[in-house]
Amino acid sequence: MVADTSNQANKPSIGDYLKNNIREYGLLVALVVIMLFFQFVTNGVLFRPVNITNLVLQNSFIVIMALGMLLIIVAGHIDLSVGSIVAFIGAISAIMLVKWGLPAIVVIPACLIVGGIMGAAQGYWVAYQKIPSFIVTLAGMLVFRGLTYVVLGGRPIGPFPKEFQLLSTGFVPDFLYFLNPKPDLIQNMVALVAVLALVGYAIYAGVRNRRVNEQHGSENEPFVFFAIQMAVIAVVALFIGYQLSTYRGLPNVLIAMGVLIALYTFVTTRSTVGRRIYAMGGNVKAAKLSGINTERLTFYTFINMGVLAALAGMIITARLNSATPKAGVGFELDVIAACFIGGASASGGVGKITGAVIGAFIMGVMNNGMSIMGIGIDYQQLIKGLVLLAAVFFDVYNKNKG
Amino acid sequence: MDNIILEMRGITKTFPGVKALDNVSFKVREGEIHALVGENGAGKSTLMKVLSGVYPAGTYDGEIYYDGEPRRFSTISDSEHLGIIIIHQELALVPLLSIAENIFLGNEIATNGVIHWPQTFARTQELLKKVGLSEPPATLITDIGVGKQQLVEIAKALSKKVRLLILDEPTASLNENDSDALLKLLMEFRTQGMTSIIISHKLNEIRKVADQITILRDGGTVETLDCQTEDIGEDRIIKGMVGRAMEDRYPPREPKIGETLLEVKNWNVFHQHHRDRQFLHDVNFTVRAGEVVGIAGLMGAGRTETAMSIFGKSWGHKITGDVLMRGKPVDVSTIPRAIDAGLAYVTEDRKQLGLVLINNIKENTTLSNLKAVASNGVIDDRKEVKVASDYRSKLRIRSHSIYQETVNLSGGNQQKVVLSKWLFTNPEVLILDEPTRGIDIGAKYEIYTIINQLAAEGKGILMISSEMPELLGTCDRIYVMNEGRIVAELSKAEASQESIMRAIMRSGEKH
Numbered sequence: 001m002v003a004d005t006s007n008q009a010n011k012p013s014i015g016d017y018l019k020n021n022i023r024e025y026g027l028l029v030a031l032v033v034i035m036l037f038f039q040f041v042t043n044g045v046l047f048r049p050v051n052i053t054n055l056v057l058q059n060s061f062i063v064i065m066a067l068g069m070l071l072i073i074v075a076g077h078i079d080l081s082v083g084s085i086v087a088f089i090g091a092i093s094a095i096m097l098v099k100w101g102l103p104a105i106v107v108i109p110a111c112l113i114v115g116g117i118m119g120a121a122q123g124y125w126v127a128y129q130k131i132p133s134f135i136v137t138l139a140g141m142l143v144f145r146g147l148t149y150v151v152l153g154g155r156p157i158g159p160f161p162k163e164f165q166l167l168s169t170g171f172v173p174d175f176l177y178f179l180n181p182k183p184d185l186i187q188n189m190v191a192l193v194a195v196l197a198l199v200g201y202a203i204y205a206g207v208r209n210r211r212v213n214e215q216h217g218s219e220n221e222p223f224v225f226f227a228i229q230m231a232v233i234a235v236v237a238l239f240i241g242y243q244l245s246t247y248r249g250l251p252n253v254l255i256a257m258g259v260l261i262a263l264y265t266f267v268t269t270r271s272t273v274g275r276r277i278y279a280m281g282g283n284v285k286a287a288k289l290s291g292i293n294t295e296r297l298t299f300y301t302f303i304n305m306g307v308l309a310a311l312a313g314m315i316i317t318a319r320l321n322s323a324t325p326k327a328g329v330g331f332e333l334d335v336i337a338a339c340f341i342g343g344a345s346a347s348g349g350v351g352k353i354t355g356a357v358i359g360a361f362i363m364g365v366m367n368n369g370m371s372i373m374g375i376g377i378d379y380q381q382l383i384k385g386l387v388l389l390a391a392v393f394f395d396v397y398n399k400n401k402g
Numbered sequence: 403m404d405n406i407i408l409e410m411r412g413i414t415k416t417f418p419g420v421k422a423l424d425n426v427s428f429k430v431r432e433g434e435i436h437a438l439v440g441e442n443g444a445g446k447s448t449l450m451k452v453l454s455g456v457y458p459a460g461t462y463d464g465e466i467y468y469d470g471e472p473r474r475f476s477t478i479s480d481s482e483h484l485g486i487i488i489i490h491q492e493l494a495l496v497p498l499l500s501i502a503e504n505i506f507l508g509n510e511i512a513t514n515g516v517i518h519w520p521q522t523f524a525r526t527q528e529l530l531k532k533v534g535l536s537e538p539p540a541t542l543i544t545d546i547g548v549g550k551q552q553l554v555e556i557a558k559a560l561s562k563k564v565r566l567l568i569l570d571e572p573t574a575s576l577n578e579n580d581s582d583a584l585l586k587l588l589m590e591f592r593t594q595g596m597t598s599i600i601i602s603h604k605l606n607e608i609r610k611v612a613d614q615i616t617i618l619r620d621g622g623t624v625e626t627l628d629c630q631t632e633d634i635g636e637d638r639i640i641k642g643m644v645g646r647a648m649e650d651r652y653p654p655r656e657p658k659i660g661e662t663l664l665e666v667k668n669w670n671v672f673h674q675h676h677r678d679r680q681f682l683h684d685v686n687f688t689v690r691a692g693e694v695v696g697i698a699g700l701m702g703a704g705r706t707e708t709a710m711s712i713f714g715k716s717w718g719h720k721i722t723g724d725v726l727m728r729g730k731p732v733d734v735s736t737i738p739r740a741i742d743a744g745l746a747y748v749t750e751d752r753k754q755l756g757l758v759l760i761n762n763i764k765e766n767t768t769l770s771n772l773k774a775v776a777s778n779g780v781i782d783d784r785k786e787v788k789v790a791s792d793y794r795s796k797l798r799i800r801s802h803s804i805y806q807e808t809v810n811l812s813g814g815n816q817q818k819v820v821l822s823k824w825l826f827t828n829p830e831v832l833i834l835d836e837p838t839r840g841i842d843i844g845a846k847y848e849i850y851t852i853i854n855q856l857a858a859e860g861k862g863i864l865m866i867s868s869e870m871p872e873l874l875g876t877c878d879r880i881y882v883m884n885e886g887r888i889v890a891e892l893s894k895a896e897a898s899q900e901s902i903m904r905a906i907m908r909s910g911e912k913h
Contacts, residue, residue, distance in 0.1 A: 212784075271779050272772040279769055282758035289716060289747065289755055290770040290823065291737045349760050 017222050022398060023343050025225070027358050030391075032232065034362055038369030045372050046365070049247030052240055057168060057319060059364035060253040061086070061312035063357055065331065066338045067264040068305035070356040073339050074268075075301050076281040076348030077126060077133035081140030082309040082335055085118050086328030087148040089313030094157035094323035097164055104164040111310050118144065119306020120299065127298035141332070149325045158322030168319035170252040188249025195241025199234045206230060253315060260308075265353045277301060282349030337384070338363055341391040362387070406470070407432040407597050408453075408566060413464035415448055415457060417840075422448045423462070424621045430566070430614075435588055435598045437608040440618035440643055441870065446601045447491070449618070450568050454488040455481045468566075485565030489555045491574065495543045502526040502539035505558045529557040533587060549580030556587065567591070568599045573607060574702060585611050603700050605636045605907060617642040636907060637900075644870060644899035652875030653847065655854045659878065660691035661728065663862040664745070664831040669723035671711045677719055681707055682886045685723070689831055689862035694853060696877035697866045698902045704886040705866045706750055709833045713747040714740040727830065741770065744830035748820050748837060750866070752813075756820040759809035763801060764790035766808055767822045774826070793822035797852060814845025821852060831862040838872060850876055870899045884909045 018025070039046045046055075065082050072079050089111050096107045118140070125136045174180075176189040186192060206226065213220045220226075244250060268274040280287040280294050288294045312331075317323050342359030344351030363384060370380045408430040415423040423445045430436045438446050451457050453466065455475030466473050468484060475481045478488075495504045502522050511518045511525065526539035533553045537546060543554065552572055559567055569588075573581040581604075588598050588611055602608055608615060615634060617624040624642050627634050669685040672678070682704050689695045697705045710717035712725060714737030725734050725743075732743035740747075749755040757766050767790045768775050775786040790804040797818040801811060808819055817837060824832060834853070838846040853876060857863055867873050873880055880897045882890040882905040890905035 270781050270783070272776045272781060273779060275765065275769075275772060275781060279758045279761060279765070282760045283754075285755050286758050287769070289713075289737060289749060291714075291741045291827075292769070293736075293738065349758070 017225065021221070021225075023395065024352075024355070025229075026394065027341075027343065027355060027362075028229070028232065031358050031362050031365070032236070034365050034369075038365060038372070042369060042372045046369055047239070047243060049243045051368070051372070052243050053247055053251060055364060055368050056251055056254050056257075058368065059360060060168075060251075060257050061316050062331070062334050062338060062364065063257055063360045064260060064308055064312045064315070065305075065335045066342075066356040066360045067260055067353060068301075068308035069335045070264075070339050070342070070344055070351050070353055071268070071277055071301045072133075072305050073336070073344045073346070074281045074348060074351045075277050075298060076284060077298065077301070078137065078336065079122070079133065079302070079305050080137040080332050080336075081118075081122060081144055082305065082312075083328040083331035083333075084141045084144035084148065085115060085306060085309040086313035086316060086331055087323075087325065088118070088144045088151070089115055089310045090317035090323040090327045091148045091151040091157070091325070093164070093314055093317055094160070095151060097160055098157050104161065107164070108167075108314060111314055112307050115306040115308075115310020115313070116303045117306070119303040119309070122306075123299040123302025126302060127295040145325075148327075152323060152325050154325060156322045156324040158320075160318060160321055164314075165318045165321060166252065168251075168253055168315045171248045172250040172252065172255060174249060186245050187247060188245050191241055191245035191249040194250060195237055195244075199237050202233065203230055256311075261353065261357055268353050273297070273300075278349055280348075284348075334363055335360075337388045341388055343395060345395075359391075405432040406430070407468065409467040410449070410453065411465045411467070413449065413452055413462060413466075415445075415452055415462040422621050423452070426464075426618065426621070426623050428616055428623065429626070430597060430599060432597055433592060433595050434613035435592055435600060435611050437612035437615045438599055438601045438618065439603070439605070439608065439615060439639060440624075441868070444618040444643075445621040446618055447570055448621075450488055450570060450599070450601065453481065454478055454486055454568065456488075482562055485563055486568070487559040487562055487564040487566070488568040489552075489559060489570065489572065491570045493548075493551050493555055495551055495554060497544040498542060500540045500542055501530070501537060501546075501554055501557075504543055504554060505529060505561050507558075509562065525561070526557075529560050530554075532560055533557045534583065547580075549576050549583070552576065552580070552584060553587075556584075564596065566597045566599070568601075570601045571603065572600065573602065573604060581607065605639050608639070609634065609636065615639060619643060640900055640903045640907075644903065651847065651850075651871070653851050653854055655694075655857065655876075657694075657857065657878050658692045658860075660860060662688050662690050663728060664689040664864070665724075665726040665729070666708075666712060667724040667726070669708065669711070669725075670721070671707065671718035672720040674718050680886070681718060682711065685883075685886075685888055687864075687881055687888060687891075689864050691830075691860045691862055692857050693879065694857050694863040694865060694877045696873035696880040697864065697883055698870060698873050698880055698906075699868075699883035700906060701868065703883040703906075705883050706835055707886075708883070709747055709835055709864070709866060712740070713737065713745055713833065741827055741829070745833065746770075746824035746827055746829035746831070747833045748817075748824055748835060750835040750839065752816050752820050757808045757816060760807060762805045762807050763794065763799065763811075763819055763822075764804040766819050767793055767804075767826060770823050771827045789826060790822075793826065797822055798848065812841070812845070814841040814848065817841060817845070817849060818852075821849075825856075829861065831864060832856065833864045833866070835866045836868065837865065838867070838869070846872075870902055873897075873902075874899065882906060 035046065045051055069079060069082070092114060093107055093111050096102045096110065097104065122136050122140045125131045126133045172190050174188045174190050176193055179193065180186055180189045210220050210226065276287065276292050276297055279290070280292060280297055284294055313328065316327060320327070338360035339351060339356045340346065340359070341362055342352065342355030342357070344356065366384060366387065367380065370383065406429055410426065410428040413423050413426040414421070426445065426449055428449065438449070440446050452462050455478045458476040459474035468486070496507065499507070505526055506522055511522050523539045530537065530539065533556050535550055535553045535557065537550065543551060572584055576584065585607060588600070591598065600611070612629055614629060615627045617639065665688045667686055669682060670680065671682040673681040685708055687695070697708070699705050707717050711721050712734060715721050715735055716737060725732055727744055734740040734743055734745065753759060758769070764786060768786050772781065775782055775789055787804065794801070794804055799815050799818045799822070801815060808816055811819065838849050841849070853863055853865070865873065865877060874897055878894055880892045880902065881888050882892065882902055884906045887909070889909035892901060
C-alpha cells in the first residue's frame, strides 16, 4: 500500500496516448481523408478557390449552430427547433428590412434578441418545468415553423438591401494590397497574411502551452503527435489561405465563424460556466448537490442556442437573398449529426467544440463533394446516415474495448 | 418437522475490496418461518441474493442444498422453477400496470403470445382471495397502498407455485395493521406447509412468528436460535447482533469541544413525493466545534432526509424550522446558500450523487468552489492544478495523477475526492452520510483519521452511519433516530450498541 502521491504524472507511452485519444486524431484523419478523396474523385474541383469559398459559405451556419448545439448536448439535452428558428428569424428580418425599411444595423441586433427570447421560451419549460427537451423543442419546431408561415403569409419575401447581404456575401477588403508580390496571381493579400499570422500564432501558443505544462507537471501529448498535428493543420490552413487569396479573399462569414469557434472553445475549456455545463451533463444530481444552479444553467444554454440559431438564420437569409417559409428545414438534423460525429455523447457530459466543428465540416465536404460528383440528394442522405452511424459505432466500440 | 428443505454451506461472496459473506452456513426446516436478522450490512440480503440466483453460481464459493440435492442456480428463473421466490425490499411491481398484469408479468397465461384475459382475471381473483385482498384484478398498482402492493407481490409468488418464500423486510414500510395482516398470512401459509424466510429489523414481530432465528454479523453466521425449545427475548437477539469486540479500528482522539456551531430547531419536513405525509417530526440537534456527532438509526429512519432537507432543502417539501450557525439564523433554502452558510454535505451515494464519474479528480475537486480558482469566470489552470494536487497528497488519494477519471478509482479514493471537494469549500460543519459505506477496512481507517483531523481543526462533524461500532468508535455524542424522530441523545459514556438498539426498538413499539 505505497501511496503514489507525487505530482509527477507517469509519462504515458505513445501507444497508450494514441489509444486514449484515438477519437480526436481519428476525426482529424477522417476529415483529411474525406477531403483528399473528394479532391481526387472530383478531379481537383473541391479545392478550387471558388469552391472553397462556397464550402465556407454553405457550411458556416451549420458550424455556428453546432457550437450552441454542442453545449446543449453536453448539458444532456437536445434542440430540434433550430431549423424553424432559422426560418422564423429569416421571416422577421425580411419584414423589418424589406417591408418596414429599417436599417440592418437595427435589424441584426433585434433578430439576435428575438432568437434569444425563442431559446428562453423553450429553455423555461426544459429547465424549470422539467419537461424533456426532446418534447419541448419538438413543439418549438412546429410552433416556430407555423409562425414563419403566419408572418410571411406563405410567400417568400426579398430581395434584401445590400448592407444586409454583406453578412454572407461580403469579403474582407484587401487593405494590404501594397504588400502583394505577385498581383497577377494573388488577388487578396489580407487572406494570405492573416493565415500566415494565424498559423504562426498557433505554433507559438502550442509550444508555449507545452512549456507551461511541463513546468507545472501537467499532462502533455507526446511531441510526435503535437508536431504531426501542427504540421497537418498548418499545411491545410496555408493551402486554403493561399487558394482563397487567389480568389476574393476571406469571406466575412469565415471571420465570424473563426471568432465564434475560438470564443466557444475558450468557454468550454477555460471558463467556469463551461466546466459547470460539463459537470451538469455528466451527473446532474451531483452537480446540483455541489451547489450549481442547474436550472439556470440549462436555461442559459437554450438562450445561447437561440441567439446562435438567429445569427445562422440571418446569414442564410442574406445568402439566399430571400426569406422563405421552407428555409432551414432539416437543419437541426445536420447540426445534431455534426455534434455526434464530432464525438459528443447522447447521454451528456462529453463533447468538444473542435469535434463538433470538424464534424460539421465532414458533413459539409461530403455534401459539397457528392453534389459536384452529381450524386442525387437521395444517395447523399443515405451515405450521410451511414457515416453518422459509423462514427458513433466507432465511439461505442472504443468505449467497450477500453 | 426436522425435514431440512434448504441448507447453505460455507457461502463466501466477495465484492471488489469487500468480503460481504464469509463462510456462512444456514439451515432451514421444511414448513417453518425462519427469521434472518443482523445489522445493516451484515450480509442478509446478499445471502438471499446468492440463494435466489441474483448472484449466479460461480460468483460465490460454497454449496446450496435444496431438497437434499446440490443446486447451482445461474439465474433467478432457475430458483423460481424450484419454488424459491424472493420478494425484495423494493417492490418489483410496474406501477402503471394492473394487479393481474403484474402477477402474471413474464409468466402470462397465453397461447402463441396472445394473452388469455378471462383466465388471467379468474386466476388473479383466486390468488387475491388467498392473500385476503379484495381489489378488482384490473386495479392499477399505483392506485393501491404499499400494504396491498406487498400482498400483490405475495400473490405473484403464489402464482409461481412457491415452496420457499423469502421476504426481505416486508413490513419496513407498512403500518401496524398492514404488518399484522401480513404476519397472519405467513402463519396461515405455515399451516399449509409452506416455508418462509423473513428478514426483519422488527424484533417484536420476529418473536411473534419465527420458529428459528439465524443471526448474521459482519458477513458471518453468529448462531441459530430455536424459539420452540427456549424463549428468546429481544435482548438475547440484540446481543447476538452486536456482540463484537471493539478492536483497534478507530484512531484515538482527544476531543477539544468548543462553542455550538450548528443548531437545528423544530425541523419538520413532509415527504418529497407523498406530500401529505409528514416525514420528519420536530427534529432538534446541535453540533459544536471540534465535536463529532453521530446519528444512528435503521434504514428509513429519516437520517439522510434530515441532512438533505437542511442542505439547501434538497429533499422534502413544506419544510419548517430554524437552522442557526454560531447562534445566528442562516438561510439554507438553496444549496449555494447552505454552502455559503458554512455547511457541506457528503452524500450517502457517492457514485450517483457525489461525483461526476466521467470527470477527473481535478475537476471534481474544484466543482463546488470553482470561483476560488477562477477570476472573472475564467479558470486559472495552474491554481486549479495546485489545489487538486494539494488535496490529493493531503488526503493520500491513490491515483496515477489528478487527471485520472474518478470512475476508475476505488471506493475509498472516490470518497476522498468527494471529501476534497467539500473541504475546498472551507465549511464549518461537515455532514457525512455513510462516509465509509462499501470501502475496505484500511481505507475506513484513513477516513476516520481525516475526520479526526477536521475535528481537531475545530470543524463540527455530523456523521450518519448505519454501522453502530463506527459511530461508537468515532463520535463524542450520538443521536438516535427512528421513524422521523430523534428518540434519544446519548453521550459517549451512555452509548453502546445495546442502548442504541433499545432506544430504536422501544420507540418503534410506542407508535
